[in-house]
Amino acid sequence: MTALTASDEATLQPLLDSRDDFPVLGRTTASGAPLVFLDNAASTQRPVAVIEAMGDCYRNYYANVHRGIHTLSEESTAAYEQSRTVAANFIGAAVDHEVIFTAGATASINTVARTWGDTNIGPGDVILLTIAEHHANIVPWQQLAQRVGCKIEFLPIDDDFLISDEVVQAALQKHQPKLFAFTAASNVLGTENPVKRWTKIAHDHDAIVLIDAAQAVPHRAVNVQDWDADFVVFSGHKVCGPTGIGVLYGKQTLLDAMPPFLGGGAMIDEVKTSGFTTAALPDKFEAGTPPIAEAIGLAAAMQYVSELGLDNIANHEHRMCERADAALRSMDGVKVIGPTPDKKGGIVSFQVDRIHAHDVSQGLDHDGIAVRAGHHCTMPLHEYLGVTATSRASFYFYNTMDEVDQFIESLAKVQKKFAPTGRRRKRS
């Protein structure tokens, strides 16, 4: 692990100070221990600014958006559309209406599968995924396969938990997929895939590219135009935003050519008893009353995160990851599931010999440390690795090196606690 320079310390301070903006970080867990929240890959916490932005909407100017002529509706509409602008800027979209607000990353991928997928994928066509995808980026394609009879191919990972450009290239060559859908950062391995390079290779093979950026957008600067990806999805709740909202980014030409998904108010141009015509972007994909307060909360979250600086965030997470990774690798009976820290963001998954991940998690919780245990919605990856469950510590900017150390210390205790001691059951 490299030492902190003076300039590192300067950029770190605002991140450490940010803890004060997160009320929940001050609490204790069931056992009375102070909370050490290392479950950020599942969902992050909210700063007061986000909670207040939504409260402010409800307290001061809320009404349904779209075409309301009265004051509140005008104000709500303006705030809702301004949130779209913020989101578009945050990910570097060319125009605002390429940003569609959905219920979350899962809803976003399903939208693409049911619209672009149903119209462009046919029997025998191939969709290429990686074995490390989240269920959200597997099941919608398996459902599409049930509907249209396409095939799904999975890119394997190598012994270092990585996928080389050559493997990507060869698979695209061999399968000629219509779609290559992959995660920008694995929620288990932590691996950060080279999105721009793979997108280029895929485009060279005429594949459309969908990026699951659920674990990327919150943690490093993302520019969808630089990536040149066709579709990009992520969730609000993983970037300090509210639940109930996510984003589907799509290139305008693609979105324009796609049929609508959900039918209802706002997505129509005209409805007659004989049929309907579709509204222009973004309304076309936003049927019904949208997540108004959630969009406003998400914009506040993006502003908050931007002010801290995504490069600073990425650096700090990386350092915590390095420290945790090194410590775990040095422990007897602990195995890190994932590549070396230089290849990953702030996620470290691991297994402890002879202790089930649930017991690890429960044991750590006793010391206040929150980590996830299970298959993390990546059963194919776990099956591929030959394990049923793993434990995962995942960091965000408000975590500290000290918390990393507490986590490691507690894990050592847990290991000891569950070590076999030749106990005997009471014979009745």
Add this chain to the structure above:
Amino acid sequence: MTALTASDEATLQPLLDSRDDFPVLGRTTASGAPLVFLDNAASTQRPVAVIEAMGDCYRNYYANVHRGIHTLSEESTAAYEQSRTVAANFIGAAVDHEVIFTAGATASINTVARTWGDTNIGPGDVILLTIAEHHANIVPWQQLAQRVGCKIEFLPIDDDFLISDEVVQAALQKHQPKLFAFTAASNVLGTENPVKRWTKIAHDHDAIVLIDAAQAVPHRAVNVQDWDADFVVFSGHKVCGPTGIGVLYGKQTLLDAMPPFLGGGAMIDEVKTSGFTTAALPDKFEAGTPPIAEAIGLAAAMQYVSELGLDNIANHEHRMCERADAALRSMDGVKVIGPTPDKKGGIVSFQVDRIHAHDVSQGLDHDGIAVRAGHHCTMPLHEYLGVTATSRASFYFYNTMDEVDQFIESLAKVQKKFAPTGRRRKRS
């Protein structure tokens, strides 16, 4: 209009007092006039209790739900599932897992159309709707028709804006629809349809029944078991709850037999590279991270509304509707679009001769009064009635008789303001 009895006044007081719980009701509009919010059919306002319930979740115990072993996840999961119980009780569902949390009423109807619809409706099958349906209860069926080739029939309304049981009976007899989907209360006409009776008639003709209860659940006591409806949908934001959440209620036997809709985390039992199996209810229909804080906010809203008493709310709304309706009908050049007050809830739509609905709305806004103008997502109804746009005042429990009077007075002013006066354009 009947006079208030002493007991009416006693039940009214808590409703009037409730205004203090809604910060937004204290504000002024663009012109500086105090807000009179009569746009409740589009969306209602939030009491502090709801805003705080969500803030409390984020400040004190938020984490992603489902299978997290750590303290915060256990607490969030418990609160999320407790919200389901509250919602199930609120609508009288037999078991909690018949309540599916969705993104809203629109998402709920689309879910039924894409799952139950795609598997049970075929070419030539008939879906019966009424001409007064919201686009949310029309477009998803038109999309289904595009996919499977079914037919859609619309029940007309009579000159009194009503549909008689005989017309319902005859249409069911004639068309033998697989599905009868209708609104419990029209968002334009205000008509409250006899849900229980029509459901019975439909069941006698072997039709499945879907109730769009978006305008019913917030305004009167609803019991889905008493209705005996197969599917019931509504949105959180129309019952003082947050945006970004709604409910799909379905009878367990139907939900169990339906394929899943959105694919992803939580809705699966097992995922392999070769395919997936589906989780049990309610997870089956709740793919991905659900609207956690929104569910908690919705439960708080339901508790708030329950404490005021849905019968009291219905009574009070009805009185305001009577007063507004009578006043509008007595004005020259104003036409009420909808049945007499005894047939409707707290919604009055109207047209003013020679003044476009947008100008009416803008004119009223100048006096602080917020009403909607347009087709209110019911273009087929408007086409049927031969009008392009109407104005709509819609009441909720926090509105007052006094506000009704202010609205009527302002409307008279607007009428005068836009009356032709023989003006001449400046000739340049």
Add this chain to the structure above:
Amino acid sequence: MSPSEPDIYAEHVLDHYEDPYNRGPLDTATHTDEGKNPLCGDVVHIDLKMDDDGKIIEAWFDGDGCVISQASASMLMEKIDGKTMEEIQAFTADEMLELFGHPLTPNRQKCCLLSWRILQGALKSPVAAGDDDVESNGARRKFGGPTLGEET
């Protein structure tokens, strides 16, 4: 009207509404288009007579809708009289809003821009080309891009 009245119903707006410039059909039109804002039901029809150099000799509108949409159409007809095709094509949406002269909220801007959109469409729709199929929804088909949704 009282001084606190919203500007958008200012005297000269209402004047245009009640006493519009060139409202009615133009039988000798060389270019024509019609479209609506289905979200509120506003309709505008524009007939233009252009000479061989692409200069507007006569510009007429007809329509149905709110004060904003109809008054702004009247102002636009007055404005373009005698202008060339190029000048009209260079006339931006922002300039249209400026022509109206009073700040409009986003929702009402759509009302104001309806006639501007139809005008741009009319320039590309010579009468000979047959206009039957543009009637319903023609404007929308020609003018893509983002819109505000309908009301709920």
Add this chain to the structure above:
Amino acid sequence: MSPSEPDIYAEHVLDHYEDPYNRGPLDTATHTDEGKNPLCGDVVHIDLKMDDDGKIIEAWFDGDGCVISQASASMLMEKIDGKTMEEIQAFTADEMLELFGHPLTPNRQKCCLLSWRILQGALKSPVAAGDDDVESNGARRKFGGPTLGEET
């Protein structure tokens, strides 16, 4: 362990985990079932030997999983030894949680109830009927009703 340790890892739970009652296969089983909780990967297999009167002569389990799932399976085997089919069928989920003896959060209750579910399944699965097809996911197929979801 310190006194503040969560009860669910109390001495007698860990005792059952390390020194389980009747863990292993039973070749003479008359009834058997197996199932897993795919959400966490816990697996439990149960072999029962019942006499003609439906009384349990021997009850054995095998499995893989967390302390709660395996220790509770051991407790359950100990408990049902010598019981009749009726007695076991009458044994409710709540009684199973009581048998475990320490309050469990909803998520961990599922771990504790896994062996209880498989036991109820085994009663209905005589060995002769062929068990090959119940292996994967059998429990889920037999035990419907609501579940908590998987983790994200």
